[in-house]
Amino acid sequence: MSTLVSNRRSRPHADTDPAADWAALGACVGRLQAFQASEDQARAICASCPVNLRCLDEALREEGTAAPSYRSDIRGGLTPHQRAALSGYERPKAPTGGRITGDLDEAERLLRGGSLSDEKVSTATGVGRHSVSKLRRDLGLPTQVDLRGAAxxxxxxxxxxxxxxxxxxxxxxxxxxxxxxxxxxxxxxxxxxxxxxxxxxxxxxxxxxxxxxxxxxxxxxxxxxxxxxAPPPPAVPAPVEYLYELWDANWDDGPLGNYEIRRHPITKKTNLRIAFTFMGKASYVDRQRIEADGEVYHRRLRRLLYLAPPELPTRPEPAALQTLRQAMADAHPDRGGTDTAFMAAHAAYQRARRSAGAQR
Structure with missing residues (x-):
């Protein structure tokens, strides 16, 4: 008896390793989804395939004289029933004196599976109990094993x-x-x-x-x-974001004072606020405002905070800017000024800086 394919739902060579053999030349290589879309589309692909005869020969060799129910898909341009007829498969004849009802192909498939009793095959397929038993003998399959009481x-x-x-x-x-x-x-x-x-x-x-x-x-x-x-997965630290502050340790040093950029870690973002820590204490700023202007003055901390690191002063400012900057320093709340005065002085200083930059 010829060897049957182990998987009833075998696939065409579109699913094989394309570098293995002749299958690499198949028209269906890389087109498995299109191949399985419909029978007509699969046969159209096979019609233009340069190795369709080789594919058909391989299918007939693998499937032997198996029933159509043991075959699947279009292979070599032929359907399972066409390949079964070409292989010489003969459907078992009905028992003498009667006509078999039910799905005989399915009954054969279940019997060849070797796991169901004749009664269960009969119930599943509609083929009569005695017909199933005769079909088992005609196929040359071993008789049922009585496993009642078996270990x-x-x-x-x-x-x-x-x-x-x-x-x-x-x-x-x-x-x-x-x-x-x-x-x-x-x-x-x-x-x-x-x-x-x-x-x-x-x-x-x-x-x-x-x-x-x-x-x-x-x-x-x-x-x-x-x-x-199992070892725990490696911990990936979350990226840390910051708000920035341009700090001058001495306001009296002029535009080339002892500047440094201080970072304040961001702990949380919402649609309205950005929370951060300042000297170990929690605080927050208006998110929409700082993202729109790039900076915001924090009244409680009396600090000007930036969304991105500000530029450090690298050269002397013009006299007009120095005057405005000194006025901003004098208006700072740490030197007896007020928040409102400092913010107004800072705005004037920034306008002058932008204007001076545009003129250069």
Missing amino acids: PAERLAHRTRPGQDGHLLWTGDEATVIAGRRVKGIRLAFELGYGRLPEGSVKRTCDVYPCVAWQHLTDRPMRDALAAA
Whole structure:
């Protein structure tokens, strides 16, 4: 008997490694979404493919004489039924003296799966019980194994088949009945592999469904232990933002005084405010105003705060600017002035600075 493809929903060579062989020349390479959009579109792509005959030959070799239900997708420009007819597949005949009702192709697929009883195949497909039994014999499949009273290990062996890379694949329904109790295959495999009942849910560590290899299964305590042993992700410090202040340690030094830029960390931003710390104490400024003007005078702290680092004075100012700057210094609240007077002097000084810069 020819070997059947292991995955009923096999895909065309659009899903293979394009660098492997002839499949790299296929017209469907890189166009899998378009290929699977509709049967007509897939056949149109195959019609212009330079290796469609090679693709068809590969499909016939893989699928052998399998029934159409074991084939899928357009391959080599042909549908599953067309490829089945080309391969010499013959649909099993109806039992003598009657006509088979129900889905015979589906019945064959379930019987070849080897996991369902004749009764369950009959119920699932509508094919009569005796017809299913005869179909099993005509296909050359082994007779049913009576697993009533069988040991759990025997049931596991009967309901699984080996897969690639150490996977053990559960076949048929996801559960089996042991001593009158319905047990999921994944829990049965865990119990037999680890020699104990699982605690909590059993999950796979691999991404292969329906793998039940016990080495690939974990219960809740095992997952908790793995999570506790895993190193914590590295902490990424959040970027720190600041408000800035141009500080002159001595107002009497003139325009080339002892200047420095002080930073005050921003702790939070809202639509209306920017919160920051000043000498360890929390404070805030009007966000809309400082973002519009680039600066704001803080009345309580008596400080002029900037959104970006201000420029340090690097050369002497003109006499007119020095006069305005001195007037601003004299109006500062620390020297007996008032907030209103300082802000007015500062505004006059800034206008003069901008005007002087534009003239230069």
